[in-house]
Amino acid sequence: xxxxxxxxxxxxxxxxxxxxxxxxxxxxxxxxxxxxxxxxxxxxxxxxxxxxxxxxxxxxxxxxxxxxxxxxxxxxxxxxxxxxxxxxxxxxxxxxxxxxxxxxxxxxxxxxxxxxxxxxxxxxxxxxxxxxxxxxxxxxxxxxxxxxxxxxxxxxxxxxxxxxxxxxxxxxxxxxxxxxxxxxxxxxxxxxxxxxxxxxxxxxxxxxxxxxxxxxxxxxxxxxxxxxxxxxxxxxxxxxxxxxxxxxxxxxxxxxxx
Amino acid sequence: xxxxxxxxxxxxxxxxxxxxxxxxxxxxxxxxxxxxxxxxxxxxxxxxxxxxxxxxxxxxxxxxxxxxxxxxxxxxxxxxxxxxxxxxxxxxxxxxxxxxxxxxxxxxxxxxxxxxxxxxxxxxxxxxxxxxxxxxxxxxxxxxxxxxxxxxx
Numbered sequence: 079x080x081x082x083x084x085x086x087x088x089x090x091x092x093x094x095x096x097x098x099x100x101x102x103x104x105x106x107x108x109x110x111x112x113x114x115x116x117x118x119x120x121x122x123x124x125x126x127x128x129x130x131x132x133x134x135x136x137x138x139x140x141x142x143x144x145x146x147x148x149x150x151x152x153x154x155x156x157x158x159x160x161x162x163x164x165x166x167x168x169x170x171x172x173x174x175x176x177x178x179x180x181x182x183x184x185x186x187x188x189x190x191x192x193x194x195x196x197x198x199x200x201x202x203x204x205x206x207x208x209x210x211x212x213x214x215x216x217x218x219x220x221x222x223x224x225x226x227x228x229x230x231x232x233x234x235x236x237x238x239x240x241x242x243x244x245x246x247x248x249x250x251x252x253x254x255x256x257x258x259x260x261x262x263x264x265x266x267x268x269x270x271x272x273x274x275x276x277x278x279x280x281x282x283x284x285x286x287x288x289x290x291x292x293x294x295x296x297x298x299x300x301x302x303x304x305x306x307x308x309x310x311x312x313x314x315x316x317x318x319x320x321x322x323x324x325x326x327x328x329x330x331x332x333x334x335x336x
Numbered sequence: 337x338x339x340x341x342x343x344x345x346x347x348x349x350x351x352x353x354x355x356x357x358x359x360x361x362x363x364x365x366x367x368x369x370x371x372x373x374x375x376x377x378x379x380x381x382x383x384x385x386x387x388x389x390x391x392x393x394x395x396x397x398x399x400x401x402x403x404x405x406x407x408x409x410x411x412x413x414x415x416x417x418x419x420x421x422x423x424x425x426x427x428x429x430x431x432x433x434x435x436x437x438x439x440x441x442x443x444x445x446x447x448x449x450x451x452x453x454x455x456x457x458x459x460x461x462x463x464x465x466x467x468x469x470x471x472x473x474x475x476x477x478x479x480x481x482x483x484x485x486x487x488x489x
Contacts, residue, residue, distance in 0.1 A: 121343060121344060121347055122343065124347045124350070124351075125343050125346060125347050125350075128347070128350050128351075128354075129346045129347060129349075129350045132350060132353070168365050172361065172365065172366075230350075230354075232354070232358075233350070233351065233353075233354025233355070233357070233358075234354065236354055236355075236357040236358040236361055237353060237354055237357040239357070239361055239365075240356075240357035240358075240360045240361055240365070241357070243360075243361075243365055262364070265365055266364075266365070266366065266367050267367065267394065267401075269365050269366040269367060270366060270367055270392070271362055271366040271367060271368035274366060275361045275362060275365070275366045275368075278361075279358070
């Protein structure tokens with residue numbers, strides 16, 4: 079009986095939160111044009127969301143690309159097909175690993191920071207202070223961060239894929255002696271700009287949207303206590319990972335399913 | 337340099353690097369640079385069997401890639417495979433050019449090899465290549481070989 083009550087309360091709570099999230103998204107979207115005009119605020123957020131994430135993206139992409147190169151080589155060399163290494167590395171990066179890993183790293187590096195920042199603004203009553211001064215916090219605080227996240231993600235994902243392909247080149251051609259010309263030409267023969275690269279960009283746009291939405295909503299919705307902010311930060315990372323992985327399956331099924 | 341300029345500079349560099357990465361993906365990683373979606377002319381070729389030929393398979397002359405397969409369909413009347421080729425317009429082919437389907441290596445991908453003939457007139461957009469040779473299907477060759485072997489004994 080007690081269990082049923084708790085299950086019911088949990089379900090109602092989840093649905094209510096989801097609804098709040100959607101209303102929050104609509105309210106932010108309504109203020110996005112205003113965020114475009116507030117150039118200074120957007121610039122600062124592009125710096126903290128985008129520029130500061132570049133470092134971890136480049137390092138992870140290089141190591142992921144090199145691991146792909148090594149593992150792909152070990153598998154392909156059994157079939158005397160190591161010339162196809164470029165194709166394997168580029169397709170896996172551009173279609174899947176680039177957008178997905180970038181979104182996960184983005185949630186860890188930028189999303190958690192966004193949640194903590196907005197949450198702390200609530201704890202220290204800066205948000206309430208803004209409302210008192212008739213400054214719209216959604217417009218001043220949330221909209222520039224949301225826009226910066228959406229703009230940064232595709233750039234970061236493209237950077238991830240490009241650096242990863244270069245990492246695969248380092249491992250495959252530099253260390254293992256695959257022919258450099260074959261690496262690039264096989265890649266170019268099999269990677270389609272519209273079918274593969276642009277679909278990857280669409281994926282990263284969707285992931286950027288979802289990751290930033292979750293981050294700013296969790297921050298704005300966090301209970302204004304120390305514990306509340308720390309929980310909200312954790313939830314941002316976990317929920318973004320769930321959402322990105324689930325969405326990735328759906329998007330892959332739509333884009334590459336046939 | 338003051339704080340604001342450093343901020344603007346780093347954001348500018350970030351956007352530039354991101355766009356450069358997209359450009360690398362478009363030109364160096366994918367086929368955007370070499371494919372001629374509009375800058376080529378179309379040819380048709382009919383084959384009895386295309387084997388594993390696919391849309392976007394390469395079209396070569398003397399082993400050099402000059403275009404790609406844009407469409408493969410079956411003619412409902414003759415049951416032949418009708419293959420549409422896009423060839424870069426810088427290559428003009430004589431009318432008696434022949435088309436063969438070959439395999440790159442034993443297990444590699446299949447491609448259309450064009451062998452230019454010696455006629456004076458050139459193929460134009462939409463023309464059909466008359467001389468074709470189908471793909472070699474390994475099972476059929478093996479079957480024929482076994483059949484001949486058995487008949488010979």
